[in-house]
Amino acid sequence: MKFSFKKARKAQEVLKKRVKLEPLKREIKTVAGCDLTFLDPFKNPITGIGAFIVLTYPELKVVEKVYEVAEVEIPYVPGFLAFRELPLLIKAFKKLKRKPDIVFIDGHGITHPRGLGIAAHFGVITGIPSVGCAKKPLFGEFKEPCREAGCYEPILHPKTKETIGYAVRLRKNSKPVYISPGNLITPEEALKLALKTARGFKLPEPTRIAHNYLQTVRKGIIQRKLQELEGKNGS
DNA sequence: GCGACAG
DNA sequence: ATCTTGTCGC
Numbered sequence: 001m002k003f004s005f006k007k008a009r010k011a012q013e014v015l016k017k018r019v020k021l022e023p024l025k026r027e028i029k030t031v032a033g034c035d036l037t038f039l040d041p042f043k044n045p046i047t048g049i050g051a052f053i054v055l056t057y058p059e060l061k062v063v064e065k066v067y068e069v070a071e072v073e074i075p076y077v078p079g080f081l082a083f084r085e086l087p088l089l090i091k092a093f094k095k096l097k098r099k100p101d102i103v104f105i106d107g108h109g110i111t112h113p114r115g116l117g118i119a120a121h122f123g124v125i126t127g128i129p130s131v132g133c134a135k136k137p138l139f140g141e142f143k144e145p146c147r148e149a150g151c152y153e154p155i156l157h158p159k160t161k162e163t164i165g166y167a168v169r170l171r172k173n174s175k176p177v178y179i180s181p182g183n184l185i186t187p188e189e190a191l192k193l194a195l196k197t198a199r200g201f202k203l204p205e206p207t208r209i210a211h212n213y214l215q216t217v218r219k220g221i222i223q224r225k226l227q228e229l230e231g232k233n234g235s
Numbered sequence: 236g237c238g239a240c241a242g
Numbered sequence: 243a244t245c246t247t248g249t250c251g252c
Contacts (some may be wrong), residue, residue, distance in 0.1 A: 036242075041243035045242095048243095076243085078240040085242070107241045117241070138241050172252070178241085218244095 003074050008083050012116040018124045019110065019183050024102070031057045031197060032100035033206025034092065035214045036085045038072070039221065048072040049221070050088040051214040053206070054100050058196060060205045067217050068092040078138070079114070081107050082121040089122065102129040102185070102193070104206040109180035109190070111140045111155055111165040123183025130182030131190045132165070133207050137178050142167045145176050150195060154187075155180065166191045170198040177203060 034052045038045040051067040068091045074084045085107075093103075108117030109132030116124075119132030141158055145151035149172045155165040165180030165187055179194045181187050197204040203211070 035243095037243055041242095043244095045243060076242060078242085081241055112241080132241085134241050136241060215244095 003083070005077060005080060008080055009114070012114045012121070015121060015124050016114060016116045019115065019120050021110070021181055021186055022184060024129060024185055024189055026101055028057045028101045028193070030063070030098065030100045031055050031060075031193070031206050032096070032103045033204075033208070033210035034089055034103065035106050035207070035210040036089060037214050037218055039218065045076075046071055048085075048088050049214060049218055050085070050092040051210055051217060052089075052092045052096055053210045053213055054096060054098055055197075055206055055209065057101070060197060060199065062209060064096060064098055065213055066092055066095040067214070068095060069221070079112065082116075082118040085118060086121060086125075090126070093126070099128070102131065103182075104131050104133050104197075104204060104210075105182060106133065106207060106211075108132045108134045108138050108178065109165065109182040111138060111178060111180040113139050117180070117182075119180070119182030121182075127184075129184040131185060131193060132178075132180045132182050133194065133204060134178040135175070137167070140164055145169045147173050149198075149200070152176075152191060152195075163187050166194075168194055170194070170204065171200055171202050174202040
């Protein structure tokens with residue numbers, strides 16, 4: 001059965017009704033970051049690797065890391081990233097022994113054409129508060145933040161003019177990141193959390209550490225494959 | 236109709 | 243979603 005983007009769109013419209021932009025209910029003690037890459041990202045983006053890391057908050061010390069490998073079936077189409085990446089990310093998430101109080105996801109939360117980017121989608125199906133952190137804008141209107149670290153500008157919904165997220169500069173002269181609530185958090189709380197988990201890099205720590213960890217895992221898997229191949233050939 | 240388009 | 247190398251700004 002072929003994947004239907006028409007049905008996926010319908011699913012997003014239904015799930016969007018379950019997004020709650022309400023203040024956090026619990027004190028944040030742990031923050032997770034996650035990321036997904038492929039063994040061969042540009043030539044053959046099929047074998048995916050998904051990773052989750054858990055950090056203490058506000059100290060930002062790593063307390064757990066997990067990863068999972070699986071074939072990714074659905075192609076990437078802007079606006080439908082969740083259908084491609086969420087199945088593997090959820091698999092990795094289930095391996096965590098300590099469930100985090102909140103999760104940072106690579107990609108948008110509600111700053112999405114149908115209000116349900118991957119971070120909002122994750123938050124709705126897991127019931128865990130989530131924040132979207134994207135490296136490129138997708139939806140909404142905003143002004144360029146000033147060049148200093150900590151500068152930000154609201155991202156406004158084109159029709160309602162409501163604040164749905166923030167373009168935030170976490171490092172001086174770096175490109176901004178695009179922060180928006182996924183679920184069970186307000187735009188202002190998402191902004192505050194992004195600023196408080198920044199450590200002078202372009203990306204907030206949960207996202208940055210998850211990305212670094214995944215790079216290490218990916219290189220390890222490639223090395224291991226090369227070693228196996230070498231043993232067979234006796235070269 | 237055209238351009239833009241998270242990872 | 244990657245890698246490598248060089249260059250530039252802070």
